[in-house]
Amino acid sequence: MKPESSLLPKLWTVPEAISSRLGREPGPQRSMLEEGHLMIILHQLPLPDEHDRKAALFWRNPQGEWKTNLKGIGVAALTEHLRGFDNKLEELEQAENRANTATEYHMVLEQIAPVLRASRGTHRALQQARELLKSERELINLRDQAAGIERNAELLLQDAQFGLNFTVARQAESQAATARQMAATAHRLNLLAALFLPLTALASIFGMEFHSGMQDTPLHFWLICVAGVVLGMLVMSTLMKRE
Numbered sequence: 572m573k574p575e576s577s578l579l580p581k582l583w584t585v586p587e588a589i590s591s592r593l594g595r596e597p598g599p600q601r602s603m604l605e606e607g608h609l610m611i612i613l614h615q616l617p618l619p620d621e622h623d624r625k626a627a628l629f630w631r632n633p634q635g636e637w638k639t640n641l642k643g644i645g646v647a648a649l650t651e652h653l654r655g656f657d658n659k660l661e662e663l664e665q666a667e668n669r670a671n672t673a674t675e676y677h678m679v680l681e682q683i684a685p686v687l688r689a690s691r692g693t694h695r696a697l698q699q700a701r702e703l704l705k706s707e708r709e710l711i712n713l714r715d716q717a718a719g720i721e722r723n724a725e726l727l728l729q730d731a732q733f734g735l736n737f738t739v740a741r742q743a744e745s746q747a748a749t750a751r752q753m754a755a756t757a758h759r760l761n762l763l764a765a766l767f768l769p770l771t772a773l774a775s776i777f778g779m780e781f782h783s784g785m786q787d788t789p790l791h792f793w794l795i796c797v798a799g800v801v802l803g804m805l806v807m808s809t810l811m812k813r814e
Contacts, residue, residue, distance in 0.1 A: 578612075578626045580640055585610065585630060597626035600692030602700035607633030609704050613693050615641070616655045617685040624689075627652055631707065646709050653713065656690055656720045660727060667731050673742070676735035683731060687724040694721045 578593050579585060588605040593612075603610045613627040628640045629649050639648040663683055670676045694717040701710040 578628060578640075580628075583630060583638065597624055600689075600696040602696050602703055604700075604703040609700060609707070611649070611696055611700050613652065613696055614689045615652075616659055617689055619682055621685075631704070635707075646713075649713055650716075653693070653716050653720060656686065656693070657723075659686055660720065660723050664727055667727060667734065670731075670734060671738070673735060673738050676731055676738060679731045680728070680735065683724065683728045687721070687728055690717065690721040690724045693717045 578595070578597060579590055585608055586606045589603050589608060589610050592603065597612055597614060600613050602612070609631040611629040611631075613629065615625040615627045617624065626640065629652075630638045632638075637645040637648070639652075641648055641652060643651050663679055663686070666682075667676070667679045670679055694714070697710065697714040697717045701707075701714050704710065
């Protein structure tokens with residue numbers, strides 16, 4: 572008898588030693604062998620922003636017949652389950668190749684992480700199934716396929732992380748170059764302001780209506796201009812020395 576909380580389909584007649592170890596949630600991915608019955612509990616391919624894991628159950632009875640709660644018949648359903656991971660990784664690889672911004676790389680990383688975790692558990696469960704039932708040769712190919720999926724997911728995660736780090740570094744370098752250019756421009760403007768400030772001050776003073784005792788002659792005009800320029804150059808040279 573299967574407990575009411577069991578994940579097993581109602582028509583499955585598996586030993587109580589297996590059904591009693593299952594609850595409402597699939598739990599970690601694993602394999603169990605009792606009385607010649609092999610039960611493989613895997614997780615379905617996670618969807619974006621999906622926190623709950625859906626169970627992918629594969630049962631092999633002592634007669635060598637396979638059943639699953641997914642679509643498909645026999646061990647081919649398990650092969651199709653693994654192919655779904657391959658297709659998802661291929662889709663994410665294309666997205667990673669198209670990514671140019673930090674936001675795009677972050678979106679790829681968000682999707683790769685749960686796929687990688689699920690693929691690791693799948694590989695571990697199939698390796699356990701292979702050790703429990705060595706007479707099933709097909710489990711060797713399935714285990715190796717799961718190992719390849721896990722490896723591809725790890726490489727894709729690393730590539731996406733490298734791409735994100737490079738993009739962030741490139742943006743930081745561009746921002747630093749822009750900041751240096753702005754600082755250089757501001758420095759040139761400050762030097763120009765220092766050069767013309769004394770001349771502007773003198774022009775403002777002598778342009779006022781007051782009796783300074785100086786005659787309004789071209790000579791005095793050029794003397795004031797020269798004095799302003801000289802003072803400006805002295806101020807500018809002082810600023811340059813301090814820098």
